[in-house]
Amino acid sequence: MTITVPFKQIDVFTAVPFKGNPVAVVNFLETPEAEVTTQQLQSIAKWTNLSETTFLFAPSNKEYNYKLRIFTPAAELPFAGHPTIGSCRAYLEFTNQLNSGPQTILQECGVGIVPLKFDEEGKISFQAKKTEVEEISRETASDYAKALGIHAIEPPKLLQVGPAWVVYLVSNAEAVIDLNPDFNFLKQVSDKAGHTGVILAGSKNDGNSGEQYEMRAFYCPTISVLEDPVCGSGCVALLRYLQEIKNYQKTTLVNVTQGIRLCRDGHLRGRIEIDEKTSQISYHVGGDAVTVINGQISI
Incomplete structure (x- = not known):
């Protein structure tokens, strides 16, 4: 069975396209994670050939906004910075929340729960989980x-x-x-x-x-x-x-x-x-x- 889902490419740490760091973001929010294999995710990341490709899934707890899996062309990562910000931007667009004003988003990923803030200027920041x-x-x-x-x-x-x-x-x-x-x-x-x-x-x-x-x-x-x-x-x-x-x-x-x-x-x-x-x-x-x-x- 073929699964077709939304896809975005976000340029991060820039307001000018093509001057930042791109991340590919695939929206599996409506697809049960069990229906997609790690091998398939890795294949997509290898194909996009960006430093990271991310995949949005429904979170394990309704208190969180989404679960994020992050892949380089070669391996899965527990966390990465620009993919976290780019994926949050994509999530806000996928769920039509860009015009909802400043808010806090909770991302579930390999290092745990990462809090992000979408501010009144439209910028996104994350609080580091582990230092x-x-x-x-x-x-x-x-x-x-x-x-x-x-x-x-x-x-x-x-x-x-x-x-x-x-x-x-x-x-x-x-x-x-x-x-x-x-x-x-x-x-x-x-x-x-x-x-x-x-x-x-x-x-x-x-x-x-x-x-x-x-x-x-x-x-x-x-x-x-x-x-x-x-x-x-x-x-x-x-x-x-x-x-x-x-x-x-x-x-x-x-x-x-x-x-x-x-x-x-x-x-x-x-x-x-x-x-x-x-x-x-x-x-x-x-x-x-x-x-x-x-x-x-x-x-």
């Missing part, structure tokens, strides 16, 4: 630095945010943009360490505009993507890393740009939110998303 910091060995840090051809200004750390990102800071934004990694060696180091990849960031602060960074995200080649144009989970990792080394005492906004080397112009709004009463810290990433393709897909 654990781990040390990496001196040998691994040295190998990554050699593969990237960089000199870090702070010790790198491993950030578990769903994906496992190693975060490096360099002297400035220009050093980030000009970088030309040795991808073969980077693959060897990533494979050996079992990490998702590397986030590289450099400050572009002018002294007047708050925290601003240029960022690049280099994936482990085993998941078929060398560099992510604009990366939400990588931005979460950067925010958590900045809190680790700077120890902000109040809520701090961090604006991140990404994608210039890939002819993109991505803009991510980061927020390190510190509750004044409890001192609890949460990490939020958001931005614009725009639909570029509407259609159907059959399996």
